[in-house]
Amino acid sequence: GEDVEQSLFLSVREGDSSVINCTYTDSSSTYLYWYKQEPGAGLQLLTYIFSNMDMKQDQRLTVLLNKKDKHLSLRIADTQTGDSAIYFCAESNNAGNMLTFGGGTRLMVKP
Amino acid sequence: DADVTQTPRNRITKTGKRIMLECSQTKGHDRMYWYRQDPGLGLRLIYYSFDVKDINKGEISDGYSVSRQAQAKFSLSLESAIPNQTALYFCATSDFSRGDYNEQFFGPGTRLTVL
Numbered sequence: 153g154e155d156v157e158q159s160l161f162l163s164v165r166e167g168d169s170s171v172i173n174c175t176y177t178d179s180s181s182t183y184l185y186w187y188k189q190e191p192g193a194g195l196q197l198l199t200y201i202f203s204n205m206d207m208k209q210d211q212r213l214t215v216l217l218n219k220k221d222k223h224l225s226l227r228i229a230d231t232q233t234g235d236s237a238i239y240f241c242a243e244s245n246n247a248g249n250m251l252t253f254g255g256g257t258r259l260m261v262k263p
Numbered sequence: 264d265a266d267v268t269q270t271p272r273n274r275i276t277k278t279g280k281r282i283m284l285e286c287s288q289t290k291g292h293d294r295m296y297w298y299r300q301d302p303g304l305g306l307r308l309i310y311y312s313f314d315v316k317d318i319n320k321g322e323i324s325d326g327y328s329v330s331r332q333a334q335a336k337f338s339l340s341l342e343s344a345i346p347n348q349t350a351l352y353f354c355a356t357s358d359f360s361r362g363d364y365n366e367q368f369f370g371p372g373t374r375l376t377v378l
Contacts (some may be wrong), residue, residue, distance in 0.1 A: 156305070160303055176377070181364065182363045183363060183364055185366070191373070192371075192372075193371055194353055194355075194369030194370050194372050195306070195353070195355075195367075195369045196369070197366050197367075200364070200366070238352070240305060240306070244363065244364075244365040245363070246363045250308065250311070251308075251365055251367060253305040253306040253307075253339050254305050255303050255304055255305040256305050257305070
């Protein structure tokens with residue numbers, strides 16, 4: 153089956169930039185997503201990118217997509233303590249519209 | 264009020280017991296999903312339903328069953344719970360009319376512990 157991989161943990165200082173990386177194997181992915189899970193809550197969509205784009209910026213968030221290498225990243229500028237959460241990368245394709253999730257990256261922001 | 268609700272939020276049960284987790288949504292979406300979350304493994308799909316008459320197995324359906332009682336309700340059952348079903352369970356919904364774009368909306372989760 154298709155696979156999505158992420159590193160488990162990232163620690164940054166408040167005010168620094170955070171970069172969370174993801175790799176995937178499905179060459180037919182049409183959309184790639186970043187979801188955020190805060191403690192005790194469900195997942196919420198943070199941002200997404202269509203596969204024919206290589207970059208998307210939304211305020212403090214920058215998504216970079218390298219389709220050739222099947223690599224997706226999420227950059228959070230000026231990281232705040234409220235950004236501490238688990239971030240999940242996910243992908244969908246046009247064969248049934250299912251989501252395949254990575255294992256999640258726990259971001260810890262130190263004051 | 265939350266768009267996707269799950270009951271109960273926490274449940275402790277014993278091996279061999281039958282458990283039902285319930286999910287309701289007010290978003291009017293036709294698609295509903297059940298996932299389980301284990302640390303480091305992300306979310307794994309248990310079952311999904313594209314409408315009331317359509318139920319499909321996901322990646323890890325063994326030991327689980329589902330019922331789509333109405334467009335707004337999708338329940339997950341563990342017929343005979345076992346300890347390795349201890350996990351966080353999430354219900355999610357999405358809108359078929361969005362095509363390939365599959366933003367899913369998640370409930371707050373049910374933490375299930377099987378002793």
